[in-house]
Amino acid sequence: xxxxxxxxxxxxxxxxxxxxxxxxxxxxxxxxxxxxxxxxxxxxxxxxxxxxxxxxxxxxxxxxxxxxxxxxxxxxxxxxxxxxxxxxxxxxxxxxxxxxxxxxxxxxxxxxxxxxxxxxxxxxxxxxxxxxxxxxxxxxxxxxxxxxxxxxxxxxxxxxxxxxxxxxxxxxxxxxxxxxxxxxxxxxxxxxxxxxxxxxxxxxxxxxxxxxxxxxxxxxxxxxxxxxxxxxxxxxxxxxxxxxxxxxxxxxxxxxxxxxxxxxxxxxxxxxxxxxxxxxxxxxxxxxxxxxxxxxxxxxxxxxxxxxxxxxxxxxxxxxxxxxxxxxxxxxxxxxxxxxxxxxxxxxxxxxxxxxxxxxxxxxxxxxxxxxxxxxxxxxxxxxxxxxxxxxxxxxxxxxxxxxxxxxxxxxxxxxxxxxxxxxxxxxxxxxxxxxxxxxxxxxxxxxxxxxxxxxxxxxxxxxxxxxxxxxxxxxxxxxxxxxxxxxxxxxxxxxxxxxxxxxxxxxxxxxxxxxxxxxxxxxxxxxxxxxxxxxxxxxxxxxxxxxxxxxxxxxxxxxxxxxxxxxxxxxxxxxxxxxxxxxxxxxxxxxxxxxxxxxxxxxxxxxxxxxxxxxxxxxxxxx
Amino acid sequence: xxxxxxxxxxxxxxxxxxxxxxxxxxxxxxxxxxxxxxxxxxxxxxxxxxxxxxxxxxxxxxxxxxxxxxxxxxxxxxxxxxxxxxxxxxxxxxxxxxxxxxxxxxxxxxxxxxxxxxxxxxxxxxxxxxxxxxxxxxxxxxxxxxxxxxxxxxxxxxxxxxxxxxxxxxxxxxxxxxxxxxxxxxxxxxxxxxxxxxxxxxxxxxxxxxxxxxxxxxxxxxxxxxxxxxxxxxxxxxxxxxxxxxxxxxxxxxxxxxxxxxxxxxxxxx
Numbered sequence: 001x002x003x004x005x006x007x008x009x010x011x012x013x014x015x016x017x018x019x020x021x022x023x024x025x026x027x028x029x030x031x032x033x034x035x036x037x038x039x040x041x042x043x044x045x046x047x048x049x050x051x052x053x054x055x056x057x058x059x060x061x062x063x064x065x066x067x068x069x070x071x072x073x074x075x076x077x078x079x080x081x082x083x084x085x086x087x088x089x090x091x092x093x094x095x096x097x098x099x100x101x102x103x104x105x106x107x108x109x110x111x112x113x114x115x116x117x118x119x120x121x122x123x124x125x126x127x128x129x130x131x132x133x134x135x136x137x138x139x140x141x142x143x144x145x146x147x148x149x150x151x152x153x154x155x156x157x158x159x160x161x162x163x164x165x166x167x168x169x170x171x172x173x174x175x176x177x178x179x180x181x182x183x184x185x186x187x188x189x190x191x192x193x194x195x196x197x198x199x200x201x202x203x204x205x206x207x208x209x210x211x212x213x214x215x216x217x218x219x220x221x222x223x224x225x226x227x228x229x230x231x232x233x234x235x236x237x238x239x240x241x242x243x244x245x246x247x248x249x250x251x252x253x254x255x256x257x258x259x260x261x262x263x264x265x266x267x268x269x270x271x272x273x274x275x276x277x278x279x280x281x282x283x284x285x286x287x288x289x290x291x292x293x294x295x296x297x298x299x300x301x302x303x304x305x306x307x308x309x310x311x312x313x314x315x316x317x318x319x320x321x322x323x324x325x326x327x328x329x330x331x332x333x334x335x336x337x338x339x340x341x342x343x344x345x346x347x348x349x350x351x352x353x354x355x356x357x358x359x360x361x362x363x364x365x366x367x368x369x370x371x372x373x374x375x376x377x378x379x380x381x382x383x384x385x386x387x388x389x390x391x392x393x394x395x396x397x398x399x400x401x402x403x404x405x406x407x408x409x410x411x412x413x414x415x416x417x418x419x420x421x422x423x424x425x426x427x428x429x430x431x432x433x434x435x436x437x438x439x440x441x442x443x444x445x446x447x448x449x450x451x452x453x454x455x456x457x458x459x460x461x462x463x464x465x466x467x468x469x470x471x472x473x474x475x476x477x478x479x480x481x482x483x484x485x486x487x488x489x490x491x492x493x494x495x496x497x498x499x500x501x502x503x504x505x506x507x508x509x510x511x512x513x514x515x516x517x518x519x520x521x522x523x524x525x526x527x528x529x530x531x532x533x534x535x536x537x538x539x540x541x542x543x544x545x546x547x548x549x550x551x552x553x554x555x556x557x558x559x560x561x562x563x564x565x566x567x568x569x570x571x572x573x574x575x576x577x578x579x580x581x582x583x584x585x586x587x588x589x590x591x592x593x594x595x596x597x598x599x600x601x602x603x604x605x606x607x608x609x610x611x612x613x614x615x616x617x618x619x620x621x622x623x624x
Numbered sequence: 625x626x627x628x629x630x631x632x633x634x635x636x637x638x639x640x641x642x643x644x645x646x647x648x649x650x651x652x653x654x655x656x657x658x659x660x661x662x663x664x665x666x667x668x669x670x671x672x673x674x675x676x677x678x679x680x681x682x683x684x685x686x687x688x689x690x691x692x693x694x695x696x697x698x699x700x701x702x703x704x705x706x707x708x709x710x711x712x713x714x715x716x717x718x719x720x721x722x723x724x725x726x727x728x729x730x731x732x733x734x735x736x737x738x739x740x741x742x743x744x745x746x747x748x749x750x751x752x753x754x755x756x757x758x759x760x761x762x763x764x765x766x767x768x769x770x771x772x773x774x775x776x777x778x779x780x781x782x783x784x785x786x787x788x789x790x791x792x793x794x795x796x797x798x799x800x801x802x803x804x805x806x807x808x809x810x811x812x813x814x815x816x817x818x819x820x821x822x823x824x825x826x827x828x829x830x831x832x833x834x835x836x837x838x839x840x841x842x843x844x845x846x847x848x849x850x851x852x853x854x855x856x857x858x859x860x861x862x863x864x865x866x867x868x869x870x871x872x873x874x875x876x877x878x879x880x881x882x883x884x885x886x887x888x889x890x891x892x893x894x
Contacts, residue, residue: 087863162860168837169820169862175757176862262838265779265786266819267757278821278836312697314705321715343823344834345841348741355733359726366722367715369686374714376693378706383631383698391694395639398686402679409733411740412672415657415665415830418823418858460631471642479655484827486858489866497658497827497854505655575705582704 019557029139031131032557033116036138038449040112041442043138045527047145048105049520054097056517061085063503063510065491079157088177090490091160095178096152098163099186102292103193104145106434110299111197111235112141114441115204115228117449121548122222124213124565126558129206133199140196147189156180162488164289167260167281171252174266184253187246194239194246201232213547215567219323220586222546222571223316226323227302230330231295237334238291245284252276282344286337293430294333297397298326300437301368304393307440308372310544311387312379313582315572317371325364332361342410343417351410358408365401369394380575380582384542385459389440392467393433400429403478418488421481427474439466439523446530447537451554454530458522465519472512476505543583546571550587632698636691643687647680658827661849661874664740665830671732678725744812744844749805752814754785755822755835758864760855761785762803766796766889776818776837785890786818796889803855803872805847806880812844823859826872834859847874 020026030036057075060067070083079089116134120127128134151158160178161170165186173180208221208229248259258276265271309316316322338346338354372394381387403425406412416422439462446454485498492498540549547567551559565587573584625633649655660666697705744750752763752771763785765771772787772794779786787794805811815824815835822835824843833843855870875883 087866091860091863091865160863166821166860169860172820175820263776264819264837265756265776268781270777270779275838277838279839312705313699315707315709317708318710318715321710343832345836345839348737351737351741352734355737356730359730359733362726363719363722367719370715370718373686373689373693374708374711376690376697378708379693379697380699380703380705381628381632381694381697383628383635388631388635391635391690394690395687398683402683405679405729406672406675409671409675409729411668411733411736412675414740414832415668415827417832418825464634468638475642475646479649482657483655484658484825484856486825486856486866488860490863491866494867494869495854495856502655572709575707577707 029135031135033120033128033134034555036134037113037117039138040116040141041109043142043145044105044109044113047100051097051100051105052517052520054093056514057085058090058093059510059513061090061490063506065493087490088157088160092158092178094488095160095162096158099148102163103190104148106296107197108141109438110296110434111204111228111232112138112200114299114303115200115232117445118224118548119204119207119228121551121555121559122225122546123208123211123216124547124567125207125211126560128203129211130203134203137196137199140192140199144189144192144196147185147192151182151185154181154185156182158182159186164285167249167252167278168264171249171261172264172266172271174269184250187250191243191246194243197235197239201235204232205229213564213567220567220570223305223322224302226326227298230326231298234291234295234330234333238288241284242288245281249281279344279346282341286340289340290337291333294329296430296434298330300393300434303437303441304390307386307390307444308375309572309574310542311384311390312376312381313574314375314379315574317374319570319572321367322371325368328364329361332357336361339408342413355408355410359405362405369398385456385463386440386444388460388463389436389443393436393440396428396432396436400425400433404429416481418486419481420477420485420487423487424474424477424481432470432474444542447541448548448553450531451537452530452534453537453541454534455526458526462519462522462526466516469512469516469519473509473516476509479505545573545583545585547586550585628699632695636695639687639691643684647684660828661847661853662829662831663846663848667736668830671736674732675729678729745810748810748812748844750812750814751803751805753824754816754818756818757820757862758868760870762800764798764884766798768793768796772797779818787890798884798887798889800887803870804880804883805874806877807847807850807874808877810844810846813842815841820861821859822857822861822868825856825858826853828853832858850874850876
């Protein structure tokens with residue numbers, strides 16, 4: 001790659017001069033991508049934990065309606081007065097569960113957490129392109145978390161118009177309790193989140209495109225980096241639509257505008273507006289909302305590809321096609337949003353076009369699946385905890401992807417839309433799959449992040465409870481969808497068309513959800529316990545090929561010591577014929593015959609002492 | 625049995641058991657759609673079954689292959705993985721197979737969608753619907769046989785359904801809390817909302833359409849069964865969303881005429 005080299009000579013010097021010393025600049029207002037990654041990751045996991053607890057409470061309501069749970073009064077004093085979850089509280093929990101999981105857990109941890117940690121380390125940079133912006137990104141995210149959490153405590157309750165916040169329900173305070181101050185805070189929080197995400201995404205894309213180590217061509221980047229930067233680009237192009245939507249909805253709420261509101265009569269009161277359209281919000285929302293699900297799945301796909309290749313000790317199958325598929329899915333994700341609106345009242349002929357674009361996504365998705373299977377084929381599979389999650393990802397992605405072929409086909413969507421079939425579909429394909437990517441990624445990179453190994457035995461217990469329990473929850477939900485159970489129902493007892501034996505399924509789902517929830521405590525204990533007193537991690541515990549494993553553990557500020565690594569080969573040289581070890585790191589020159597001492601070779605190439613022609617003392621190896 | 629073999633065995637077994645349970649309960653229709661009651665629903669169900677067979681084959685095949693690979697290629701001390709980077713012919717033919725299956729699904733889907741979304745037949749029986757938090761109201765023409773105009777702007781305590789005071793056809797219109805339609809004709813439904821979004825769902829007829837304030841939305845279908853069916857709301861509309869339940873009765877034209885005769889026109893009740 002041809003790039004210019006301007007004023008980089010002083011870069012490493014600057015890095016060393018600016019090594020933060022005080023507690024505040026080192027751990028709190030840090031500009032180091034690894035610290036920011038951990039900040040993002042831990043904040044997101046805390047938010048995810050809150051979102052999970054919310055799901056238990058409404059799942060209990062669905063399995064044992066109006067069951068008395070006095071202890072929950074401590075958590076939700078206003079919505080659990082008599083010890084049973086009341087309707088406004090139920091809708092608040094459902095709304096906040098979706099919002100928190102999608103934005104504050106999954107988006108934040110995949111781009112802010114993994115993106116921050118992996119991009120500089122995997123492309124061989126010292127840090128992000130704009131470290132200050134990176135720090136700001138985290139603090140805006142933190143602020144958005146504070147605002148959304150605070151909204152749980154306002155007297156009218158948090159937003160309760162669903163995570164999609166469709167107006168007029170979300171626009172008129174009188175329409176539902178959560179559409180008071182809670183909805184304002186929801187919109188403000190989302191706007192702050194979008195600011196954070198934009199600052200982060202600018203960094204991820206810029207860093208990957210401009211700050212790669214010498215030899216790290218685009219087609220030598222690990223698939224994780226590809227997945228994350230395409231996701232970041234989707235965020236940059238799609239989030240502004242929701243930002244605009246949020247601002248317009250605030251105007252509709254407070255300044256009497258009519259972007260989304262026609263003339264209404266709510267509870268007998270006339271609300272005089274001009275001819276705004278509630279469908280406009282849906283278009284703006286889903287213009288972000290659909291790319292958003294790919295923002296969650298593409299990085300998880302990248303992580304999974306990385307782990308599968310490493311665990312199978314075999315090159316990823318069809319690397320170029322994998323990159324092409326990521327790009328194709330990213331592009332297509334912008335022209336399919338209307339499949340959320342087949343029965344919304346949108347012109348039906350538009351539905352026609354969206355069916356075609358939506359189903360085309362099945363092609364790159366299927367190719368990726370075949371390539372993951374192809375990666376396992378003739379491999380030498382090690383069943384480490386990350387590998388268990390990566391294999392689980394293949395299963396959940398296929399299961400959830402296939403049900404998309406029902407919902408993406410408008411005629412079939414008519415009976416299934418807004419039933420539990422949809423809830424099942426998106427939880428399996430985007431919830432479980434990206435969560436499996438995240439867990440796999442945490443177990444895999446934890447040693448590099450913290451310098452310690454996570455406990456394998458408890459990791460495996462965590463995996464099995466999560467995997468089996470999650471299918472117990474979400475596979476079962478498909479049946480509720482067939483039976484026609486609508487989503488967002490507080491109870492279903494007044495409907496005769498829902499057969500009484502459906503109750504059995506509701507109980508299976510809730511019990512499974514509680515088991516999966518309990519399993520996450522194992523993860524939390526393992527995470528914290530291993531960080532404090534886990535086994536010391538070697539530099540390259542998984543015998544992996546990519547650059548981050550060539551950095552010291554945990555990597556110091558500036559990542560690479562005095563000289564930047566130089567890349568000589570693609571990231572998936574596992575089981576190369578003739579090589580004595582079954583992996584060859586990217587830093588090993590092709591002309592150097594790998595011996596049993598491969599690791600030392602790699603370090604030597606990396607090291608200053610050997611004075612490799614490509615690495616000069618300035619450490620300025622951005623360019624190739 | 626070493627650790628790798630044990631792990632592989634459990635993993636492969638779980639995947640096979642899960643696949644078997646999933647396949648059995650779906651093929652057996654253990655938990656299934658409500659009984660079918662419309663012509664359009666029959667066509668939707670047919671396309672559903674075609675899609676189910678195609679996706680089912682992929683689901684089963686991928687999981688069996690996955691289980692087999694997990695078992696067959698589990699790590700062994702002296703084994704080494706093959707160095708295979710890609711296989712263009714395999715990838716092209718896999719993509720082509722998927723594309724072919726998609727042609728069937730898109731072809732079937734768009735054809736059926738066109739049919740369902742085309743205007744209702746001339747002889748369709750029309751019912752208008754008002755949706756509001758948290759009930760459905762059904763609007764029929766009076767003795768003059770013409771439906772009067774309604775608009776949310778006309779709504780008042782005296783005129784709860786927003787009938788146009790200047791429309792002569794509106795004088796004798798009938799509003800009911802239950803929906804009745806005569807059996808034998810296609811049924812066209814025109815949907816309006818006073819306040820927020822709702823969605824008019826007929827599970828037995830496989831029909832659904834959102835109700836959007838500020839615009840009229842439509843659906844039509846042809847019942848194949850007489851009987852009483854429920855109408856759940858399927859778009860979150862507030863705290864009473866889950867109890868926004870309507871009832872549709874499909875009955876013989878004689879029964880329908882008798883029923884509509886007993887309803888009081890709104891203008892007379894004022």
